[in-house]
Amino acid sequence: MSANAKVEEKLFQNRYRVDSGHPHIQIKDEELCASQCETRQCTVCCPAGCYTLEGNGRIVLITDGCLECGTCRIICDDYRNVAWEYPRGGYGVLFKFG
Amino acid sequence: MAEKFDAIVVGAGPSGNAAAYTMAKAGLKVLQLERGEYPGSKNVQGAILYSDALEKIIPDFRYDAPLERHIIEQRMWVLDDESYIGTHYRSDEFNKPPYNRYTIIRAQFDKWFSEKVQEAGAMLICETTVSDLLMDGKRVIGVQTDRLGGSIYADIVILADGVNSLLATKAGFHPELEPKNVALAVKEIHFMPQETVEARFNVNGDAGVVIEMAGKITKGMMGTGFLYTNKESLTIGVGCMLSDLKQQRISPYQLLEEMKAHPSIAPILDGGEMKEYTAHLIPEGGYKAIPELCGDGWMIVGDSGMFVNAMHREGSNLAMTTGCFAAETVIELAAEQKPFTAKNLARYREKLNESFVIKDLKKYKNMPDVFHANPQFFTAYPEMLNQAVHKMLRVDGVDKKTKEKQIMANFKQRRSLFGLMGDAYKLWRAFE
Numbered sequence: 001m002s003a004n005a006k007v008e009e010k011l012f013q014n015r016y017r018v019d020s021g022h023p024h025i026q027i028k029d030e031e032l033c034a035s036q037c038e039t040r041q042c043t044v045c046c047p048a049g050c051y052t053l054e055g056n057g058r059i060v061l062i063t064d065g066c067l068e069c070g071t072c073r074i075i076c077d078d079y080r081n082v083a084w085e086y087p088r089g090g091y092g093v094l095f096k097f098g
Numbered sequence: 099m100a101e102k103f104d105a106i107v108v109g110a111g112p113s114g115n116a117a118a119y120t121m122a123k124a125g126l127k128v129l130q131l132e133r134g135e136y137p138g139s140k141n142v143q144g145a146i147l148y149s150d151a152l153e154k155i156i157p158d159f160r161y162d163a164p165l166e167r168h169i170i171e172q173r174m175w176v177l178d179d180e181s182y183i184g185t186h187y188r189s190d191e192f193n194k195p196p197y198n199r200y201t202i203i204r205a206q207f208d209k210w211f212s213e214k215v216q217e218a219g220a221m222l223i224c225e226t227t228v229s230d231l232l233m234d235g236k237r238v239i240g241v242q243t244d245r246l247g248g249s250i251y252a253d254i255v256i257l258a259d260g261v262n263s264l265l266a267t268k269a270g271f272h273p274e275l276e277p278k279n280v281a282l283a284v285k286e287i288h289f290m291p292q293e294t295v296e297a298r299f300n301v302n303g304d305a306g307v308v309i310e311m312a313g314k315i316t317k318g319m320m321g322t323g324f325l326y327t328n329k330e331s332l333t334i335g336v337g338c339m340l341s342d343l344k345q346q347r348i349s350p351y352q353l354l355e356e357m358k359a360h361p362s363i364a365p366i367l368d369g370g371e372m373k374e375y376t377a378h379l380i381p382e383g384g385y386k387a388i389p390e391l392c393g394d395g396w397m398i399v400g401d402s403g404m405f406v407n408a409m410h411r412e413g414s415n416l417a418m419t420t421g422c423f424a425a426e427t428v429i430e431l432a433a434e435q436k437p438f439t440a441k442n443l444a445r446y447r448e449k450l451n452e453s454f455v456i457k458d459l460k461k462y463k464n465m466p467d468v469f470h471a472n473p474q475f476f477t478a479y480p481e482m483l484n485q486a487v488h489k490m491l492r493v494d495g496v497d498k499k500t501k502e503k504q505i506m507a508n509f510k511q512r513r514s515l516f517g518l519m520g521d522a523y524k525l526w527r528a529f530e
Contacts, residue, residue: 006351006355007349007351010286010351010372010375011375013372013373013374013375014374014375014376017135039344039347041344041347044343044347044348044349045282045340045343045344045349045350047282047284047349047350047351047377048377049349049351067375067376067377067378068140069142069262069282069377069378069379070261070262070275070379071282071340071377071379073262074262074274074275074276074277074280074340074379075277075340075343075344077274077276077277084264085229085264086133086227086264087133087227088227088244089133089224089225089226089227089243089244089245090133090134090135090224090225092140093140094134094135094139094140095138095139095140095141095142095204095205095374095376096205096373096374097203097204097205097206097287097331097373097374097376098138098139098140098141098142098143098145098203098204098205098208098374098376
């Protein structure tokens with residue numbers, strides 16, 4: 001849990017323009033994450049901690065802090081259950097240094 | 099009504115800028131599309147700029163490009179939990195112009211490069227995401243953007259859209275990226291006074307130091323860490339193969355936190371103020387993972403084409419070089435009035451084959467497989483090396499001959515003589 005707290009502190013330094021109501025990443029079938037996926041790699045490997053495992057076995061995805069690296073899309077290769085697009089032009093993370 | 103261009107370049111990173119600049123300079127009508135607020139706002143790199151590749155495009159870039167420090171010293175560290183054994187190479191030769199490589203801040207550098215591209219005559223549109231390629235049968239004839247009425251046409255579309263190239267993947271130009279072919283790197287930038295940077299690294303003026311690190315910081319995963327000096331900041335990061343992170347269930351930021359806490363690294367960062375945290379995939383699949391690079395009406399350059407030399411930490415120079423070659427191919431074919439068919443564009447691949455780009459990637463084509471199959475290079479060896487040096491340096495009344503025997507016994511116990519020889523052979527074959 002402390003790791004999660006830390007990633008939020010890190011993300012706090014970054015600049016974003018949030019596209020309200022238009023998340024650029026979505027879980028295709030939430031039921032699949034809860035019932036079939038055993039590894040739930042997205043909850044471990046996402047460098048922005050966008051994926052959280054809830055107590056009921058469901059995965060909650062909040063893309064606001066997304067670094068747009070594409071890790072979740074590539075790592076979900078057993079089920080390909082992540083619908084991933086780049087944010088609309090101008091939205092998303094805006095690196096000051098990069 | 100839709101406007102038509104000679105060429106559309108998707109992306110304003112090093113490869114896209116190199117391509118757009120070269121074509122615009124030759125008088126072609128070029129449109130460049132960038133999804134960020136400004137060029138560089140979506141781009142992440144270590145970041146080292148190797149001057150050679152850029153110098154071939156803009157010979158006098160040193161006079162006004164935003165550069166941080168030129169590198170006069172490279173350190174390579176092999177880390178155990180509490181120690182490191184390393185080499186430092188510093189040369190005053192590297193401290194004399196023209197400098198060979200620099201640290202840069204990508205957001206600033208890409209913005210500058212893009213200004214040059216626009217001065218050369220290319221049209222740049224930012225805040226515009228390309229959602230699809232427009233096709234006429236098998237031939238690419240333009241792009242679909244997320245702007246209203248956003249279809250734009252061109253004779254050739256150059257994909258410089260980065261490692262996570264949805265466009266190339268969606269169009270079936272290259273297969274989906276596999277976790278074993280990409281590394282995930284996370285990085286932070288820590289600001290501190292210029293004098294502090296210079297005192298900690300024993301440099302002055304614009305000179306700088308880079309540290310490349312391997313060993314237990316990656317917990318047996320194939321990967322490396324890095325620490326680069328900028329003018330008044332340090333960038334520190336660590337990257338590992340995605341397949342390894344997946345298998346070992348390690349969170350990348352946790353890895354970075356532990357690296358920052360290493361007793362050899364923490365004092366260097368002490369007192370700094372962290373101002374940005376970034377993550378990026380690095381295409382490290384090497385030669386065997388290079389996709390198709392061109393077809394009717396399209397070409398792929400930079401990260402999207404797997405153009406990264408993971409062994410030597412080179413990427414942006416390959417990106418610029420491939421961007422240039424693609425542009426030169428377009429310019430030549432246009433001059434010869436030949437259509438941009440897969441057959442004619444194959445000239446791009448020929449240019450690559452003759453250059454350091456493919457030669458270097460080919461040289462290390464077996465490297466990823468060797469490291470994947472032999473995690474001891476990232477666990478047992480760093481430990482064994484550090485322990486051996488520790489033993490020899492500790493003065494404790496034990497004679498040196500006995501110490502040598504103990505070290506050798508430890509090596510054999512950990513890896514067996516056969517294993518040691520086998521590993522040496524594997525490395526030698528992979529580097530051959």
